[in-house]
Amino acid sequence: MMDKKLIELGAKCELARREFFFYCNLKAPDFYKANRKYLVELCNDLQEFYEGEDEILVVNEPPRHGKSRTAGLFVEWVLGKDQTEKIMTGSYNETLSTMFSKNVRNSIQEEKADKYKPVFSDVFPSVSIKRGDGAMNLWSLEGGYNNYLATSPTGTATGFGCSLMIIDDLIKNAEEANNENVKEKHWEWFTNTMLSRLEEGGKIIIIMTRWASDDLAGKVLEEMADRKIKHISMKALQDNGKMLCDEVLSLKSYKNKIKTMGADIASANYQQEPIDLKGRLYSSFKTYTELPKDSNGNLLFTAIHAYCDTADEGTDWLCNIVYGVYNKEAYVLDVVYTQEPMEITEDKVAKSLYINGVNKATIESNNGGRGFARSVKRILKEVYKSNKTVIKWFHQSKNKIARILSNSTWVMEHIYYPANWKDRWPEYYNAMIKYQREGKNKHDDAPDATTGVAENIDKPNGMGVFK
Numbered sequence: 001m002m003d004k005k006l007i008e009l010g011a012k013c014e015l016a017r018r019e020f021f022f023y024c025n026l027k028a029p030d031f032y033k034a035n036r037k038y039l040v041e042l043c044n045d046l047q048e049f050y051e052g053e054d055e056i057l058v059v060n061e062p063p064r065h066g067k068s069r070t071a072g073l074f075v076e077w078v079l080g081k082d083q084t085e086k087i088m089t090g091s092y093n094e095t096l097s098t099m100f101s102k103n104v105r106n107s108i109q110e111e112k113a114d115k116y117k118p119v120f121s122d123v124f125p126s127v128s129i130k131r132g133d134g135a136m137n138l139w140s141l142e143g144g145y146n147n148y149l150a151t152s153p154t155g156t157a158t159g160f161g162c163s164l165m166i167i168d169d170l171i172k173n174a175e176e177a178n179n180e181n182v183k184e185k186h187w188e189w190f191t192n193t194m195l196s197r198l199e200e201g202g203k204i205i206i207i208m209t210r211w212a213s214d215d216l217a218g219k220v221l222e223e224m225a226d227r228k229i230k231h232i233s234m235k236a237l238q239d240n241g242k243m244l245c246d247e248v249l250s251l252k253s254y255k256n257k258i259k260t261m262g263a264d265i266a267s268a269n270y271q272q273e274p275i276d277l278k279g280r281l282y283s284s285f286k287t288y289t290e291l292p293k294d295s296n297g298n299l300l301f302t303a304i305h306a307y308c309d310t311a312d313e314g315t316d317w318l319c320n321i322v323y324g325v326y327n328k329e330a331y332v333l334d335v336v337y338t339q340e341p342m343e344i345t346e347d348k349v350a351k352s353l354y355i356n357g358v359n360k361a362t363i364e365s366n367n368g369g370r371g372f373a374r375s376v377k378r379i380l381k382e383v384y385k386s387n388k389t390v391i392k393w394f395h396q397s398k399n400k401i402a403r404i405l406s407n408s409t410w411v412m413e414h415i416y417y418p419a420n421w422k423d424r425w426p427e428y429y430n431a432m433i434k435y436q437r438e439g440k441n442k443h444d445d446a447p448d449a450t451t452g453v454a455e456n457i458d459k460p461n462g463m464g465v466f467k
Contacts (some may be wrong), residue, residue: 177211
């Protein structure tokens with residue numbers, strides 16, 4: 001007599017071999033429901049990425065919506081399809097990465113106890129863990145070699161190559177998200193350790209909740225933009241006012257989470273809006289495509305000035321901004337923003353002043369600025385044979401942070417940048433757009449010099465003591 005349930009199971013297993021979503025639905029039908037559209041789309045996106053030409057996939061998804069679970073099932077499915085694949089996964093610590101590995105290994109090893117309950121071997125009957133080679137964080141399949149390694153920024157990947165790399169939730173909490181050193185270590189680990197293990201033609205999947213604009217997902221999207229990248233970003237609360245999945249997280253529960261954890265962290269975790277972008281001091285900048293000119297094409301600037309904040313310490317940045325003044329507004333013409341030594345920056349600033357025809361340059365004299373100003377003046381005279389630029393230096397006695405905060409609105413409303421300023425001065429651009437209203441900022445040299453521009457135009461006589 002035919003067992004209809006077994007026949008149905010066989011059909012489902014065949015479908016699961018071909019389609020990743022149906023594999024997830026087979027293994028966890030209570031979670032991977034066909035009416036949960038976001039899960040169907042996520043699974044299809046992962047399969048399309050695996051089978052397609054894209055090199056990097058970045059997935060940003062709210063907590064408890066199945067990110068890590070789906071990643072684990074995906075590893076199972078990929079190894080079931082191809083036993084030659086070598087997969088490396090990374091999480092924020094060894095415990096979490098080992099747990100991920102153990103769950104995948106145990107799922108592949110699961111023995112059938114109930115003939116109606118599907119297991120991995122029903123879908124991929126010829127695939128099994130190699131005997132004697134099934135450690136928790138490094139194991140192989142029969143017929144394969146080192147098919148899987150679980151690691152972390154504190155672990156090791158020495159001697160292991162991979163065809164598929166999966167990074168799963170590197171940032172533990174808000175404290176790490178706000179720690180520049182932690183984020184820099186993550187990036188170094190990813191670029192120096194993990195990428196060196198990626199074999200030719202290998203693919204990378206980064207699955208994480210967004211915390212900061214310069215977290216690993218943000219850095220990859222920006223620094224590796226020349227690669228074939230696909231980015232999936234899922235908000236818990238959709239733009240139409242509906243939840244991503246009411247069964248997983250209702251609107252009521254989401255509002256309670258906002259009250260509990262605060263709006264900023266909730267926005268990062270659930271809406272993929274990095275904390276630092278929500279807390280930016282400068283919410284917008286004005287740009288220009290053409291400079292103000294009269295009917296004959298002559299520039300309408302009443303003056304061309306420069307403001308320079310010299311580097312106080314070795315890690316500081318020198319920032320020199322050249323700008324044209326028109327109707328009490330500033331049109332930025334050139335920026336020198338660098339950590340190079342003084343003997344190089346003196347020449348660069350002098351050249352910028354000369355080329356742009358600067359009438360007056362204001363240089364902060366704090367911590368060596370006076371000597372810098374004198375050197376720039378000398379270079380203009382000796383190298384460029386120019387005495388057009390009046391060099392002024394002064395001691396800045398006002399509180400830097402207070403100045404930056406109090407002038408921020410003026411900066412956003414009255415300073416115009418070239419439309420392509422992101423490409424012309426990328427380091428300066430990033431320093432401006434990422435500067436935080438509250439909390440610790442790694443550098444404030446760019447906002448400080450920009451504030452000097454605002455003060456020079458808005459309150460030209462309130463700068464301090466000029467020499």
